[in-house]
Amino acid sequence: MSAALPAFLAAARTQLGEFRREPGTLLMLVTAPFFAVILLSVTEHGGRADLAAYALLAPAVMTSVGMAVMEAGESIFRDRASGVLEAIMTTPAPLAAVLSGRVAAITAVSLLGIGECWLVGALGFGVVVAVAHPLVFALTLAAAAAGIAATGVLLAAVFVVGRNVRSFQNSLTFPLYLLGGAMVPVAFLPWGFEALSRLFFLSWATDLLRDSLSPGPVAAFWPRLGAVLGLSAVLFAAGFWLAHRLVRRVRRTGTAGFA
Amino acid sequence: MSLTGIDAPAVEVRALVRDFATARGGPPRRALDAFNLTVAPGEVHGLLGPNGAGKTTLCKILSTILLPTSGTARVQGLDVVTDAKRVRPLLGIVFGGERGLYARMTAAQNLRFWAALYGHGRREGRRRAAELLERVGLGPRANEPVETFSRGMKQRLHLARGLVGDPRVLVLDEPTVGMDPVSAHEFRDLVEDLRGEGRTVLLTTHDMAEAEALCDRVSFIDGGRLLRCEDPRVLGELLSRHERVRAAGVPEALAARIADLPGVERVRATGPGAVLVETDRGGAALPVLRTLVEAGVTDVSTAPPTLEEVYLHLIGERGMAVRP
Numbered sequence: 377m378s379a380a381l382p383a384f385l386a387a388a389r390t391q392l393g394e395f396r397r398e399p400g401t402l403l404m405l406v407t408a409p410f411f412a413v414i415l416l417s418v419t420e421h422g423g424r425a426d427l428a429a430y431a432l433l434a435p436a437v438m439t440s441v442g443m444a445v446m447e448a449g450e451s452i453f454r455d456r457a458s459g460v461l462e463a464i465m466t467t468p469a470p471l472a473a474v475l476s477g478r479v480a481a482i483t484a485v486s487l488l489g490i491g492e493c494w495l496v497g498a499l500g501f502g503v504v505v506a507v508a509h510p511l512v513f514a515l516t517l518a519a520a521a522a523g524i525a526a527t528g529v530l531l532a533a534v535f536v537v538g539r540n541v542r543s544f545q546n547s548l549t550f551p552l553y554l555l556g557g558a559m560v561p562v563a564f565l566p567w568g569f570e571a572l573s574r575l576f577f578l579s580w581a582t583d584l585l586r587d588s589l590s591p592g593p594v595a596a597f598w599p600r601l602g603a604v605l606g607l608s609a610v611l612f613a614a615g616f617w618l619a620h621r622l623v624r625r626v627r628r629t630g631t632a633g634f635a
Numbered sequence: 636m637s638l639t640g641i642d643a644p645a646v647e648v649r650a651l652v653r654d655f656a657t658a659r660g661g662p663p664r665r666a667l668d669a670f671n672l673t674v675a676p677g678e679v680h681g682l683l684g685p686n687g688a689g690k691t692t693l694c695k696i697l698s699t700i701l702l703p704t705s706g707t708a709r710v711q712g713l714d715v716v717t718d719a720k721r722v723r724p725l726l727g728i729v730f731g732g733e734r735g736l737y738a739r740m741t742a743a744q745n746l747r748f749w750a751a752l753y754g755h756g757r758r759e760g761r762r763r764a765a766e767l768l769e770r771v772g773l774g775p776r777a778n779e780p781v782e783t784f785s786r787g788m789k790q791r792l793h794l795a796r797g798l799v800g801d802p803r804v805l806v807l808d809e810p811t812v813g814m815d816p817v818s819a820h821e822f823r824d825l826v827e828d829l830r831g832e833g834r835t836v837l838l839t840t841h842d843m844a845e846a847e848a849l850c851d852r853v854s855f856i857d858g859g860r861l862l863r864c865e866d867p868r869v870l871g872e873l874l875s876r877h878e879r880v881r882a883a884g885v886p887e888a889l890a891a892r893i894a895d896l897p898g899v900e901r902v903r904a905t906g907p908g909a910v911l912v913e914t915d916r917g918g919a920a921l922p923v924l925r926t927l928v929e930a931g932v933t934d935v936s937t938a939p940p941t942l943e944e945v946y947l948h949l950i951g952e953r954g955m956a957v958r959p
């Protein structure tokens with residue numbers, strides 16, 4: 377396992393370089409402010425200034441989750457097609473470490489979306505959403521970023537299996553937005569959805585983030601943060617396990633080099 | 636070092652079988668069939684075989700990209716299936732062609748990435764990258780994107796990549812594909828250096844002259860089976876025994892006379908007046924040349940037989956068809 381940390385860091389650096397070399401990979405950061413404009417126009421026009429925080433948080437969270445899922449998938453597809461995946465399999469570094477490094481870099485960059493959305497609010501609408509509980513906000517954001525990265529690792533591992541999975545990539549993000557309460561708090565969802573969404577770290581995280589933006593007290597902060605962290609850890613473990621399993625599987629089928 | 640690694644063979648393959656599933660329900664294709672091979676530590680071993688023989692499949696099993704269907708493969712005494720984690724740091728692989736590199740990153744960035752995957756920190760990675768780029772002659776192009784490299788330059792970078800983990804065993808799958816003769820010559824020097832450093836090299840190639848020049852032993856593989864394992868001098872002998880003479884402007888009567896010369900196996904017409912004379916005895920090319928020149932034919936050249944022809948002689952006529 378001694379190669380895991382250097383591999384993680386090198387993969388993160390590689391991904392940051394990728395953003396510079398291929399700005400197209402940052403597309404979602406371009407669309408996020410537009411989403412913010414649309415949502416904020418609705419809430420402001422409807423006279424619901426109290427929902428401004430919702431309108432700004434939604435595009436920011438969607439950008440982060442979307443980038444992690446899409447870019448992690450893309451990077452795996454590129455690595456398969458270029459034979460890099462096969463070469464990685466011959467090294468002592470676990471594939472999951474490489475995937476984590478990439479996804480960590482993607483998630484870190486995707487957090488820029490928050491700043492963008494807040495700027496849209498301030499500059500475009502004169503709406504400045506204050507962070508009422510900065511510590512809650514910061515800790516929750518960090519925990520959520522870890523969970524989003526874990527989601528990316530898990531899905532990238534799934535994409536190791538084969539090209540057929542690729543078609544799911546796009547459609548997968550929307551259920552994640554929904555179950556994660558990105559746009560609408562999961563408490564507003566029909567009954568079955570809420571129960572299911574409570575298994576997904578993001579629903580806890582988005583609720584906490586919204587709470588941290590409103591002046592009222594934040595109830596049961598630590599248990600809820602614990603839920604974000606615990607469920608994220610489960611996702612991470614699942615991602616590592618799956619990456620390991622799937623590497624073994626492509627060793628058996630001989631399809632690691634297929635595009 | 637583990638106890639097993641000290642006096643175990645560098646590579647030991649026993650009854651190795653690898654099947655691939657074929658499209659929709661067909662019988663599996665057997666790429667390796669009860670394959671055996673032993674390579675001693677420090678040996679440079681050549682693996683020669685026609686397209687589809689199973690060479691790349693063997694390289695991939697040794698480098699833990701593929702699992703065997705049955706049989707065993709060991710590297711420095713460690714099983715590539717049950718001990719893959721301990722095999723990986725010991726082994727470097729170089730693929731032929733252009734795969735396995737980040738095209739848009741520079742040569743140096745690529746090598747630093749791969750150094751990290753062998754567990755090296757940033758500083759050590761930089762040091763190794765610089766040293767290896769120098770070693771393969773890419774120093775001046777170190778900071779240019781790989782996609783701007785020629786094929787031969789990419790091949791050199793592959794070599795550097797294979798060495799970045801400082802492997803005891805280096806598996807080279809057609810490492811000179813795309814190299815010009817000068818580079819190929821430098822490559823031979825590099826392999827000699829590797830030998831001098833006590834590393835074991837398993838080298839697949841279609842180039843018999845390369846195999847003869849570099850290898851301590853050569854194995855011939857076909858249809859996934861080991862045909863013969865030989866001293867490369869046997870190869871040299873085969874090469875000279877089956878030397879060929881190509882000539883243009885040869886009248887039919889002269890061609891017939893040449894066909895009757897001792898040691899001439901056959902004379903093939905390759906175009907109007909053009910012939911290819913195949914010999915099957917050392918020195919038989921000389922009287923052919925003399926006869927041609929004395930008859931006034933000057934458009935004459937000699938050439939060693941191709942791998943395929945040597946194969947035909949080694950294994951009998953199977954024809955040039957790729958196996959089903």
Ligand SMILES: Nc1ncnc2c1ncn2[C@@H]1O[C@H](COP(=O)(O)OP(=O)(O)OP(=O)(O)O)[C@@H](O)[C@H]1O
Pocket residue numbers: 629630631655656664665666684685686687688689690691692693
């Ligand atoms: N991933 C795969 N899926 C299915 N069949 C495969 C796969 N890889 C190799 N094969 C088959 O296994 C056989 C051996 O292939 P291999 O690549 O090992 O040959 P080779 O000796 O390296 O040939 P070449 O000289 O052309 O490189 C071939 O019939 C090939 O079609």
Ligand SMILES: [Mg+2]
Pocket residue numbers: 690691692808
């Ligand atoms: Mg091959």
